Amino acid sequence: MSFSWTRVKAILxxxxxxxxxNRFVMVFTMTLLPLILIVVPTVQLLAAPAAEASSRLDxxxxxxxxxxxxxxAIVPSMVSAYTVIGExxxxxxxxxxxxxxxxxxxxxxxxxxxLIPTLVVAYAIFGTFLAVAALxxxxxxxxxxxxxxxxxVQVVFTPLLAGWSIWVGIAISARSSxxxxxxxxxxxxxxxxxxxxxxxxxxxxxxxxxxxxxLAAALLTVDALGWRAVAAMFDRERLIAGARS
Amino acid sequence: MNGLDETTAELxxxxxxxxxxxxxxxxxxxxxxxxxxxxxxxxVSFQVGYGEVFGFLGPNGAGKTTTVRTLGTLxxxxxxxxxxxxxxxxxxxxxxxxxxxxxxxESPGLYLRLTVSENLRCFAGLYELDDIPGRIERALRAxxxxxxxxxxxxxxxxxxxxxxxxxxxxLNDPAVLFLDEPTSGLDPVAAHDVHELIVTLRERGxxxxxxxxxxxxxxxxxxxxxxLNTTLRLVGRPDELREQLFNQALEVRVRDSLEDPGxxxxxxxxxxxxKQSARGGYELAVSDPEIAxxxxxxxxxxAGADILFLAESxxxxxxxxxxxxxxxxxxxxx
Numbered sequence: 163m164s165f166s167w168t169r170v171k172a173i174l175x176x177x178x179x180x181x182x183x184n185r186f187v188m189v190f191t192m193t194l195l196p197l198i199l200i201v202v203p204t205v206q207l208l209a210a211p212a213a214e215a216s217s218r219l220d221x222x223x224x225x226x227x228x229x230x231x232x233x234x235a236i237v238p239s240m241v242s243a244y245t246v247i248g249e250x251x252x253x254x255x256x257x258x259x260x261x262x263x264x265x266x267x268x269x270x271x272x273x274x275x276x277l278i279p280t281l282v283v284a285y286a287i288f289g290t291f292l293a294v295a296a297l298x299x300x301x302x303x304x305x306x307x308x309x310x311x312x313x314x315v316q317v318v319f320t321p322l323l324a325g326w327s328i329w330v331g332i333a334i335s336a337r338s339s340x341x342x343x344x345x346x347x348x349x350x351x352x353x354x355x356x357x358x359x360x361x362x363x364x365x366x367x368x369x370x371x372x373x374x375x376x377l378a379a380a381l382l383t384v385d386a387l388g389w390r391a392v393a394a395m396f397d398r399e400r401l402i403a404g405a406r407s
Numbered sequence: 408m409n410g411l412d413e414t415t416a417e418l419x420x421x422x423x424x425x426x427x428x429x430x431x432x433x434x435x436x437x438x439x440x441x442x443x444x445x446x447x448x449x450x451v452s453f454q455v456g457y458g459e460v461f462g463f464l465g466p467n468g469a470g471k472t473t474t475v476r477t478l479g480t481l482x483x484x485x486x487x488x489x490x491x492x493x494x495x496x497x498x499x500x501x502x503x504x505x506x507x508x509x510x511x512x513e514s515p516g517l518y519l520r521l522t523v524s525e526n527l528r529c530f531a532g533l534y535e536l537d538d539i540p541g542r543i544e545r546a547l548r549a550x551x552x553x554x555x556x557x558x559x560x561x562x563x564x565x566x567x568x569x570x571x572x573x574x575x576x577x578l579n580d581p582a583v584l585f586l587d588e589p590t591s592g593l594d595p596v597a598a599h600d601v602h603e604l605i606v607t608l609r610e611r612g613x614x615x616x617x618x619x620x621x622x623x624x625x626x627x628x629x630x631x632x633x634x635l636n637t638t639l640r641l642v643g644r645p646d647e648l649r650e651q652l653f654n655q656a657l658e659v660r661v662r663d664s665l666e667d668p669g670x671x672x673x674x675x676x677x678x679x680x681x682k683q684s685a686r687g688g689y690e691l692a693v694s695d696p697e698i699a700x701x702x703x704x705x706x707x708x709x710a711g712a713d714i715l716f717l718a719e720s721x722x723x724x725x726x727x728x729x730x731x732x733x734x735x736x737x738x739x740x741x
Contacts, residue, residue: 172532176518176525183520183559257516257575260479260509261533262502402481403442403473 169263173271174278181241181279191240192279196233196287203229203291207307212300219306227316228356230291233284234324235352238276242331243344245272246401251341256402265396269389273328280324288316315374322381327352329388336396355381430493432457432583432614433478438487440470440477447473450487451639455583455616455631460609462629463618464724466732469635471618472513475585478616479510492582506534509581513588515572519561523552523571526560527578534579546574550604566597573604584608585616590624602628626724640731648727655696656720657703660688662713671710675702690720 181187203226210222249255258268295307307313331348338344358377361367433455440447448470455461465471476482478491480501489496492507517526524543531539547553550570555563560571569589576584586605590598605628608615619625625632626645633642641648657678665671668689672681677699684690693699696719707714 166535168535169533172529175532176521176529179525180518180520252519253512253514253516254518255516256481256512256514257510257530257572258533259481260505260512261530262506262535263533264502399482402476 165264166267169261169267170271170274173258173263173268174275177272177275178278181275187241191237192283195237195240196283199229199232199236200287200291203227204294207291207295207299207303210300210303212302214302216302216306219302220310223303223306223310223312226291227312230284230288230316231319231323232356233287234280234320235327235356236349237283238280238324238327239331239348239352240345241276242272242328243335243338243348244341245276245332246335246396247338247341247344248335250401259398259402265398266389266393269332269392269396272332273325273389276328276331277321277324280328281321284320284324285317288320311371311374318378319381322378322385323352323355325385325388326355326381329385329392333388333392333395336392336401430490431455432459432492433461433616434490435478436488438474438477438489439485440473440482441485446637448635449638451635452487453633453639453642455614457582457614458612459631460605460615460617460629462625462632463616463635464620464622464625464632464728465618465635466620470637471635472587474635475510475587475616475618479508479585480504506579507581508583508585509576509579510585511572511576511587511589513591515568517560517568517571517575520559522557522559523547523563523574524556526571527575530575531578536579542578543574546577549577549607550574564597566593566600569593569597569601570604573601577608581613583614583616585618587618588620589617590619590621598624622725622728632724634728634731636732636735640735641727645724645727648724655693657691657693657696657699658684658688658716658718658720659691659703659707659714660686660716661707662715665689665707665710665712671706671712672703675699675706677702688716 181192206222206226210219214222246255249258292307292313295304299307327348330351331344334347334351335344338347355377358367367373431454433453435454436452438451439449451470451474453461463471463474473482477484478489478496480491480496480498483498484496491504494500494504494507496504518529521529524547527543527546528539531542536542543556544553547556550573552567552570552574555567560568563571573586573589576586589605590601593601602624605615605617609628615628617625617629629645631642631644632648634640634648664687668681668683672678672689672691677693677695677697679692679694681689681691691699691703700717700719704714704717707717
């Protein structure tokens with residue numbers, strides 16, 4: 163039996179239906195949390211003095227966009243930490259694993275179900291930020307946002323960071339024995355990539371095209387290989403029986 | 408050919424769901440599973456024919472669920488071999504085996520925010536079934552739940568959730584249906600409903616592997632049963648097991664005790680021995696009740712006794728089970 167996108171789709175549709183009816187996910191994780199994360203960038207944007215030096219403006223934009231990059235880092239981690247251990251705790255993992263599904267299909271279905279709404283929310287929030295900038299920011303700030311490489315960086319790093327966050331969250335979820343522990347660990351696990359982006363935002367690490375491409379390539383590699391690594395950590399027997407022979 | 412083989416062969420002849428040209432649905436040979444030092448089950452061997460309802464009995468912790476999970480390829484055996492629905496048990500054959508079977512775990516494991524229909528649609532997709540709406544309708548009709556298809560599973564009672572889980576297990580028309588404690592935690596009415604569903608499936612020729620510790624359930628539903636207590640203690644039809652463990656006996660009660668029971672009962676045809684029973688009657692060990700019973704009746708009447716009761720002693724499956732488990736406890740104590 164080969165890899166089946168039909169089975170991936172079955173998991174994806176089930177997950178999206180489940181999120182749609184989960185108030186915590188819809189209200190807190192997908193709505194309130196992103197809205198909280200857009201407040202600081204918007205204030206940064208609107209409070210900037212018109213006469214501010216261009217280097218200060220650039221730093222302000224970097225900080226604002228860093229906040230927006232927290233959305234693809236944090237939102238998926240809240241959900242992905244639940245994916246395996248949550249199913250196990252509610253008793254739904256065993257019926258799923260009894261079917262012919264392969265662990266790779268299960269994991270990719272789960273990952274896509276987190277990635278799709280995360281991208282919708284993250285890009286919607288970013289679009290809102292750009293709209294506010296276009297309408298209300300002073301010309302210097304507008305120029306700093308739209309003329310530089312900030313927009314392509316944001317567009318590229320949003321799915322890459324989300325991918326990292328999802329695979330790390332699922333890996334932790336597959337090895338944890340408690341949902342709360344899994345959620346806390348997966349938030350911490352997102353600190354390394356966010357820290358690098360933050361250091362670039364504050365010019366501690368000088369941002370350059372080479373560094374950005376290198377970081378993007380590293381994240382892309384992790385994302386592409388993530389499902390293989392997580393699949394290797396997905397021990398059907400330990401998850402079902404709670405023990406290993 | 409022993410009794411076990413005869414039963415299997417008969418079931419194979421009469422089954423209308425023989426998916427493998429006459430082979431047994433399950434062939435288990437010396438299967439063992441250990442978790443470190445702990446032995447879940449040891450050296451288990453049995454066969455189940457297509458169309459057979461096979462009961463797997465044992466106390467909590469006997470290894471019943473682990474056996475089901477092992478045969479369902481969720482857990483790898485430590486040693487031994489098995490063929491499940493015609494496919495040799497191995498990790499590589501896991502998806503192929505799981506496509507041919509269904510397991511209904513003890514807990515229904517439904518997505519409570521999703522409707523009954525959405526739950527089933529997800530699993531139909533996982534089995535890559537065609538005509539998904541038709542399959543769902545047939546499965547829900549089989550468990551009398553068609554009118555609740557649009558209800559969220561969270562709004563259903565425990566008994567109804569169990570029925571949804573059974574419908575889910577029927578979606579892929581499995582060659583072997585494993586039911587793991589299907590009535591656990593259900594009230595008598597809900598348990599009775601599940602029993603009726605199993606009877607219906609049995610009449611349709613579905614091969615069922617039923618784990619339970621409800622002995623009346625096994626006795627009522629199963630063609631054959633196995634008793635597991637880490638090792639397999641017995642396999643056979645319930646009446647065979649009774650005969651293997653207990654001597655045949657007649658129970659006699661008379662209005663007034665016999666003055667000299669030995670003079671009346673000793674040496675009667677078919678009677679091997681007798682003893683006074685706790686209820687003031689007599690319990691007779693017999694080689695053939697059909698020969699012994701008339702002889703005993705004639706002897707008692709001849710001795711002037713008024714017979715109140717004369718019948719073959721019936722040992723239940725529960726007696727068999729308790730006898731075996733008591734033996735195990737006794738062995739461990741020594």
